[in-house]
Amino acid sequence: MIMIMISFLSISLTFFSFYNIYAQQQDQQQLLSEENITLYDPNLKIELVVSGLDFPTTMAFLGPDDFLILEKNTGNVNRVVNGNLLEKPLLHVDASIKDERGLLGIAVSEKKNFYDTTFFIENKKLTHNVFLYYIKCNEKNLDCENRVYRYDLDNQKNVLVNPKLLAGVPSFPDPSHAGGIIRIGPDENLYITVGNFQDTIPLKVYKTKTQNFEDGKFVDGRAGILRITQDGYPVLDNNGREGILGNEYPLNLYYAYGIRNSFGIDFDPLTGKLWDTENGPQFGDEINLVEPGFNSGADKVYGIWESNDLGDRLKNKKGQYVTIVEDNPEDLVYFNGKGHYSPPEFIWGKTIAPTALLFLDSDRLDSVYENDMFVGSADGGRIFHFDLNENRTGLDLKGNLTDKIALNKTEYGDILFAEGFSIITDVKQGSDGYLYVVSGLKQSKSEKFGAIYRILPLKNN
Ligand SMILES: [Ca+2]
Ligand SMILES: [Ca+2]
Ligand SMILES: [Ca+2]
Numbered sequence: 001m002i003m004i005m006i007s008f009l010s011i012s013l014t015f016f017s018f019y020n021i022y023a024q025q026q027d028q029q030q031l032l033s034e035e036n037i038t039l040y041d042p043n044l045k046i047e048l049v050v051s052g053l054d055f056p057t058t059m060a061f062l063g064p065d066d067f068l069i070l071e072k073n074t075g076n077v078n079r080v081v082n083g084n085l086l087e088k089p090l091l092h093v094d095a096s097i098k099d100e101r102g103l104l105g106i107a108v109s110e111k112k113n114f115y116d117t118t119f120f121i122e123n124k125k126l127t128h129n130v131f132l133y134y135i136k137c138n139e140k141n142l143d144c145e146n147r148v149y150r151y152d153l154d155n156q157k158n159v160l161v162n163p164k165l166l167a168g169v170p171s172f173p174d175p176s177h178a179g180g181i182i183r184i185g186p187d188e189n190l191y192i193t194v195g196n197f198q199d200t201i202p203l204k205v206y207k208t209k210t211q212n213f214e215d216g217k218f219v220d221g222r223a224g225i226l227r228i229t230q231d232g233y234p235v236l237d238n239n240g241r242e243g244i245l246g247n248e249y250p251l252n253l254y255y256a257y258g259i260r261n262s263f264g265i266d267f268d269p270l271t272g273k274l275w276d277t278e279n280g281p282q283f284g285d286e287i288n289l290v291e292p293g294f295n296s297g298a299d300k301v302y303g304i305w306e307s308n309d310l311g312d313r314l315k316n317k318k319g320q321y322v323t324i325v326e327d328n329p330e331d332l333v334y335f336n337g338k339g340h341y342s343p344p345e346f347i348w349g350k351t352i353a354p355t356a357l358l359f360l361d362s363d364r365l366d367s368v369y370e371n372d373m374f375v376g377s378a379d380g381g382r383i384f385h386f387d388l389n390e391n392r393t394g395l396d397l398k399g400n401l402t403d404k405i406a407l408n409k410t411e412y413g414d415i416l417f418a419e420g421f422s423i424i425t426d427v428k429q430g431s432d433g434y435l436y437v438v439s440g441l442k443q444s445k446s447e448k449f450g451a452i453y454r455i456l457p458l459k460n461n
């Protein structure tokens with residue numbers, strides 16, 4: 001049973017705006033009761049933080065009860081303060097919105113040199129860098145690019161200013177498998193997911209080496225996790241000369257490759273290591289530990305199964321699925337030994353469309369969840385919860401999951417933390433240490449069902 005609580009506003013209001021907020025609260029109560037959200041920990045509860053959003057994709061906190069939220073299709077960057085959606089967006093971007101394209105990714109860092117006297121006097125209103133990731137096409141919807149921009153937040157005027165294009169990667173031919181997630185690593189660099197932009201029938205020209213086609217013509221930024229500085233430069237070793245997979249641009253941007261489509265990356269707060277979620281075709285959704293040079297196997301391997309050209313599971317002559325068991329399967333690309341394949345740490349046999357991945361770096365939800373992994377899904381609006389093993393190189397799995405594969409819902413019952421959100425596009429940790437869930441939408445032309453929820457202890461600590 002879900003406890004419903006709407007936070008009351010203490011600020012003084014005119015009658016008109018009070019009426020609006022009263023009506024909004026009624027809507028919110030109705031929205032919560034209409035959702036079939038189930039939380040499986042009886043010591044936790046869920047609160048609606050804000051609703052009325054148009055397909056929200058991802059959020060980033062500026063401070064306590066203060067965050068930015070993106071809308072995929074309107075191209076608006078909105079700010080929510082104390083549960084109130086500010087009327088005017090901080091920025092509108094003219095993104096292409098076809099299918100999986102749109103305004104997709106955000107990361108925020110505090111401005112550096114804040115205590116430099118000159119800087120402080122001139123720029124004290126510019127408090128944060130805001131990194132935005134969206135898909136931009138020309139007027140004919142061609143020449144599309146996955147682009148990452150850096151803006152300054154003007155905290156007095158509530159606008160994003162000084163746009164600087166940091167990265168652009170060709171985004172074609174398909175408007176799906178676009179990736180779109182940004183995270184700032186413990187090394188302060190930006191990590192960016194880029195999909196393979198391919199649906200079921202790959203065209204030869206878009207077969208590249210980072211999708212594990214040895215005869216691929218070029219590397220163009222697709223099918224990987226790219227790493228750049230907050231100024232948009234490649235991160236190179238050996239006095240700025242060497243990329244992880246090679247030195248030529250854009251191969252030198254790759255941190256990992258062989259990735260079909262990832263909507264979730266985060267860093268383990270204890271080890272600093274990167275983890276991801278990946279979407280397979282109809283099978284083989286994955287969670288991976290992503291070491292530098294990681295090859296996830298796409299477009300050849302999903303989960304532990306070889307894929308045919310149509311993205312189906314490949315069968316041998318006996319009709320059995322072909323399973324990859326080697327550490328470095330022969331028909332993948334390794335960039336002269338600089339790349340390495342490793343199998344997933346977790347696999348959903350039948351797709352659940354995993355999205356956000358979050359490590360909860362807080363004990364405020366409950367100490368049993370501190371440093372644990374949470375994964376959201378589009379299918380069923382589910383949240384999965386995982387403990388990591390002792391040396392944090394894998395997940396601590398039990399019973400039917402010790403084979404690292406959940407074939408069906410019966411098998412994953414024990415790791416199901418919540419379900420019934422419409423679709424989950426993001427899961428973040430708030431400045432208060434609680435879990436925040438971005439719930440995408442129910443399809444409706446007239447109403448905006450996108451909402452953000454907060455999960456917290458039943459008894460507030
Ligand atoms: Ca893989
Ligand atoms: Ca735990
Ligand atoms: Ca199993």
